Amino acid sequence: MDLRKITEDFSVSPQITPEDVPAIAEAGFRAVLCNRPDGEEFGQTPYDAVADAARAAGLEVRCVPFSSGQLTQGVVEEFQTALAEMPRPVLAYCRTGTRCTMIWSLVKYDDLGADEVLRATSDAGYDMSGLVAQLDRRA
Template structure:
């Protein structure tokens, strides 16, 4: 498992397995968010299987699939709420971690400075520079 810390309370990674959940709990995460649609995975990687493993480990689980159709405001709001209502650090995953990083960034525009958002993504290994115009527009709209 490749955990990439975006902020002190939010991390992302590529696809996880049920056997990874105990390590997430031991690392202090309290909530897992799946941003990968079940249509992209098989068997042991399904959201139902990961949800079961989370329940067994005492972690809450949210399914917020981001498809290739794009990120909607509703998905951004759901993701932000899932982070903001967690009782501790949040871990999100998708195929590569990119969608989980992008949806976080879009949800934080207007709250966190755009340069800080882009740098946080870079520090975690994700290039958010292409989102800069969208982040700046969202920042302006939310201020």
């Protein structure tokens, strides 16, 4: 399991399994947020299996799935709502963690600004410079 802290309240990870959930709970996470659609890859652990294990461990769980190139304003708003409502800290997962980091950057850009988004994501090993440059141009 590769947990990468973006902030004190939000971390990302590549795909998790039900067997990972006890360690996630022991690490202090209170919620799991899935950003990966089922069936994206052969052999992928289904969301329901992770969700059942997370609930059994006392964690809140939600799914806001989207595929690369399929990010809509509705998905961004749903992700933002999930972050606002879920107990913290939250662990979000997708195939590699990049998708979770990208949508977090979109949601937090206006509040934190470019420099803080880039610092937080870079420290976690993700390059969001292209996305932030696009967001900077929009402003």
